[in-house]
Amino acid sequence: MSTLEILVVGVIAIVGVGLYGLLITRNLIKVVVALQILVKGALIALVAAGDASGQVGLSQSLAITVIVADTVVGVVGLALAVQTKRLLGTLDVDALSTLKG
Amino acid sequence: MTAFTWMIALPLLAAPVIYLIGRLVKPDGEALTRWAALIALGLTWIPFALAASDLDAGGVQTYTLGTVSLRLDDLGLLLAALSLGLGTVVVFYSGPYMAADAGQEKYYASLVAMVGIMMGLGCASDLFNLWVWFEAMAIASYLLVAFYHEQPTSLEAGVKYLVQSAVGSVFVLLGIALVLSQTGTLDLTAIRAAAPESSVPLLAAGGLFLIGFGVKAALVPMHTWLPDAHSQAPSGISAMLSGVVIEAGLVALLRAISPLAGIGATWGELLMVFGAFNMLLGNLMALRQSQVKRLLAYSSLSHVGYMLLGLGIALYAQQAAGAEGGFFHMLTHGMMKGLAFLAAGALLYALHASMGDHGPLTISDLSGAAQKYPWAALGLSVAVLGLAGLPPLAGFMSKWQIFVAGFETKNGWIEALVLFAALNSVLSLAYYAPLVNALYRQKPSDTVLAGGPLPALMNVPLAVLGVAIVAVGVWPNLLNWLSGPAGHALIASFGF
Numbered sequence: 256m257s258t259l260e261i262l263v264v265g266v267i268a269i270v271g272v273g274l275y276g277l278l279i280t281r282n283l284i285k286v287v288v289a290l291q292i293l294v295k296g297a298l299i300a301l302v303a304a305g306d307a308s309g310q311v312g313l314s315q316s317l318a319i320t321v322i323v324a325d326t327v328v329g330v331v332g333l334a335l336a337v338q339t340k341r342l343l344g345t346l347d348v349d350a351l352s353t354l355k356g
Numbered sequence: 357m358t359a360f361t362w363m364i365a366l367p368l369l370a371a372p373v374i375y376l377i378g379r380l381v382k383p384d385g386e387a388l389t390r391w392a393a394l395i396a397l398g399l400t401w402i403p404f405a406l407a408a409s410d411l412d413a414g415g416v417q418t419y420t421l422g423t424v425s426l427r428l429d430d431l432g433l434l435l436a437a438l439s440l441g442l443g444t445v446v447v448f449y450s451g452p453y454m455a456a457d458a459g460q461e462k463y464y465a466s467l468v469a470m471v472g473i474m475m476g477l478g479c480a481s482d483l484f485n486l487w488v489w490f491e492a493m494a495i496a497s498y499l500l501v502a503f504y505h506e507q508p509t510s511l512e513a514g515v516k517y518l519v520q521s522a523v524g525s526v527f528v529l530l531g532i533a534l535v536l537s538q539t540g541t542l543d544l545t546a547i548r549a550a551a552p553e554s555s556v557p558l559l560a561a562g563g564l565f566l567i568g569f570g571v572k573a574a575l576v577p578m579h580t581w582l583p584d585a586h587s588q589a590p591s592g593i594s595a596m597l598s599g600v601v602i603e604a605g606l607v608a609l610l611r612a613i614s615p616l617a618g619i620g621a622t623w624g625e626l627l628m629v630f631g632a633f634n635m636l637l638g639n640l641m642a643l644r645q646s647q648v649k650r651l652l653a654y655s656s657l658s659h660v661g662y663m664l665l666g667l668g669i670a671l672y673a674q675q676a677a678g679a680e681g682g683f684f685h686m687l688t689h690g691m692m693k694g695l696a697f698l699a700a701g702a703l704l705y706a707l708h709a710s711m712g713d714h715g716p717l718t719i720s721d722l723s724g725a726a727q728k729y730p731w732a733a734l735g736l737s738v739a740v741l742g743l744a745g746l747p748p749l750a751g752f753m754s755k756w757q758i759f760v761a762g763f764e765t766k767n768g769w770i771e772a773l774v775l776f777a778a779l780n781s782v783l784s785l786a787y788y789a790p791l792v793n794a795l796y797r798q799k800p801s802d803t804v805l806a807g808g809p810l811p812a813l814m815n816v817p818l819a820v821l822g823v824a825i826v827a828v829g830v831w832p833n834l835l836n837w838l839s840g841p842a843g844h845a846l847i848a849s850f851g852f
Contacts, residue, residue: 266530270526270530273526274523277519277523283515286515286519290519290522290523290526293522293523293526294522294526294529296526296530297526297529297530297533298529300529300530300533300534301529301532301533301536303533303537304532304533304534304536304537305536307537308536308537308538308539308540309540310536310540310541313484313536313542314533314536316484317484317487317532317542320484320488321487321529324488324491324492324495325522327495328491328494328495328498328518328522331495331498331499331518332515332518332519332522335502335505335511335514335515335518338502338505338511339508339511339515342506342508342511343508348515350508351508351511351512351515351516352512353508353509353512354509354512354513354583354584354587354588
């Protein structure tokens with residue numbers, strides 16, 4: 256296996272873990288963690304793509320920007336989790352399922 | 357700095373200033389923020405007008421800062437006009453609506469930033485920039501959707517919205533990685549030049565863009581966050597979300613798949629299929645609603661369907677007419693859905709919010725509301741009848757343009773789809789008409805009798821939008837200078 260193939264397998268595995276985590280977890284903090292894992296898979300994909308096409312600088316600058324943006328999203332997600340805990344006394348996502356139809 | 361970069365930069369620079377005014381100016385900084393936001397967006401109209409005349413005179417405007425290049429074409433101008441226009445109206449409306457709420461400086465700072473970001477999104481010329489603007493828009497809208505953070509329902513809407521949007525943006529990133537690995541560039545024009553005739557990875561990238569941006573543009577089945585987010589946000593923000601933000605997602609999607617047009621040119625068919633699903637599901641779900649804002653949110657789904665139909669026809673037939681209709685509908689829908697949410701918000705304010713009650717506004721609450729709140733009731737009626745496509749209102753004209761473009765293709769399948777869209781339009785009357793009927797009943801409901809007064813200033817934005825809807829319905833050419841060139845710009849960006 257070449258390096259690129261290993262990276263592709265790694266990306267698929269990490270994105271898979273992230274999606275699986277999103278599907279099974281019930282805890283809001285863990286939902287945010289699963290989202291972070293997902294983005295890390297995308298980051299590896301970006302850097303690997305840059306490496307494969309000889310555009311390392313471009314892909315690395317995009318990856319750094321993604322890290323910044325995704326941190327902000329994580330912070331907002333955690334803020335929502337903190338507020339949920341304050342209001343409802345639980346981090347269970349089932350407590351947040353009143354809106355239907 | 358050219359005119360159009362000032363148009364983007366002004367709101368972005370104003371947002372932190374607005375926040376600081378609210379935090380640092382004592383004793384009543386919070387009340388000042390609404391005026392600061394209004395001034396900021398008012399001033400932005402100057403570079404907007406200059407940019408529009410530059411574009412008219414000199415063609416596509418570009419601005420390069422280091423390796424970042426922004427490019428204003430007619431499609432970008434259309435998105436800028438829509439977001440700035442509706443943004444200004446919403447800021448004005450939010451003055452009385454949000455007056456009693458805490459944290460106004462956060463609200464106005466995020467709102468003004470969001471307007472600037474959406475104008476930037478329309479001017480992105482490469483996938484890197486497109487993603488950054490898109491993510492920034494998403495972050496601003498998370499904050500605004502969960503603005504009433506003392507209510508569990510708002511938090512719920514915020515969490516759903518955040519999780520689905522974030523997953524969507526990861527799919528977009530994976531698509532970008534695929535494009536980069538195949539073509540070695542992210543610039544939209546360079547991708548088209550470098551893309552091979554047929555390539556499975558690039559097709560997959562297009563699919564990933566369709567899913568990722570489709571979450572934001574509320575394509576069925578990636579729409580499940582929309583009814584919650586649009587109904588739980590403050591009413592002004594609901595108007596922005598339905599009127600501009602999902603359309604900005606649609607523009608981002610079109611931009612991202614435009615360089616992939618040569619590879620298996622089936623994007624037009626795909627958009628039409630999604631359009632059919634959106635129209636049908638949006639209508640069927642709206643029929644079941646008892647809450648006014650939730651009903652309006654579902655109707656946004658079906659209207660995205662009409663836009664997709666027009667754009668899909670254009671890409672399939674490789675002619676601008678369908679896209680002109682689709683973009684015209686984007687503009688008229690922004691006005692009509694904006695007015696619908698603002699009028700519903702005014703009634704919500706009078707009947708619930710000003711009493712300190714944050715419950716939803718139901719259709720039964722509205723019984724006889726026209727007796728006490730004639731202007732808000734008239735605004736809501738004009739808006740929903742326009743959305744249903746009654747002549748001579750704006751919605752009829754834009755739908756008509758899409759249908760005509762569909763029949764001009766002389767393709768049986770497309771003609772059947774157009775008929776399906778027309779039937780959907782008739783079906784939508786089934787949930788718009790009861791709203792109007794309820795408003796004009798003789799006997800006011802107890803909720804209406806107990807309702808508080810409506811600030812007179814709130815009627816001004818309703819009147820502006822209402823007059824605009826009637827005017828565009830009578831003289832549809834009023835907006836042609838925006839939608840016509842935007843349609844041609846879209847066809848050109850796909851290389852047809």
